Amino acid sequence: MESILFYILAVIILTAALFTVTTVKIYRAVLYLLIALLGIAGLYFLMDYDFMGAVQLSVYAGGVMVLFVYAVMLTEKVGEPVRKIALFRRIIAAVTVLLLMGLALYAIWNFDFPTASNNKPTTINRVGEVLLSTGDGGFILPFEVISVLLLSVMVGAIVIAKSKKSKIENHD
């Protein structure tokens, strides 16, 4: 049952991802990306990691998506196709990507993974304990560093996106 769900999700995600990179209208690419992100959240739930699925839904499908939608609406003419590169170059890109993909798949299928047999779901309790633990294997320092990083990114994004004086006034 779970394997069938995995196959369905994989097909949905890969199809949406393909449409994301090939559609000529950028707004549609954003919406296809939303479908792919929702599918990946489903994959996290399937892998017994509920917290990550919830984070994926709220941060990606919620926050990042809103950012993308606003950025597209502020900069693009919605509904008009964007410029595409020449067919020859697209073929070169596709061949390169396929070669690299073959290499990666060859490596994956020829490596003997020491798979563990016991099945343990990752609960929110454990995640919280490890994230705030100061002992061995605790993640308190990266946790604090990333909170400082998020603060600086917030300030930086506001400073960069803040509207400056127009070019004409600057030249006076």
Added chain:
Amino acid sequence: MIEGISIQLILTFTTLLFFIGLYGFLTRTNLIGMLISLELMLNSEAVNFVAFNQYLYPGKLQGSIFSLFIIALAAAETALALAIILQVFKMTGSTDVKEVKDLKY
């Protein structure tokens, strides 16, 4: 851990997703389109980390925590990149990579 699905299958799926994203990154000429492809690649990485954690070391949480950090970093990167793209649009009137030859002048 998903019943009846080996780790190789999950890694195959994430590899396909990653290289679809790479193809988009190589062929898009729009800054926002490139950023969208980057998001696909980052997502496949996060799924990889969770899969390794759940299949190889189910008792530990290193991979799971790492994927959380990936999501936080990806959100930060998206916010900054979109702010820069908005500023580029104000200067050049377009978000095509052809217009972005120089950063300030």
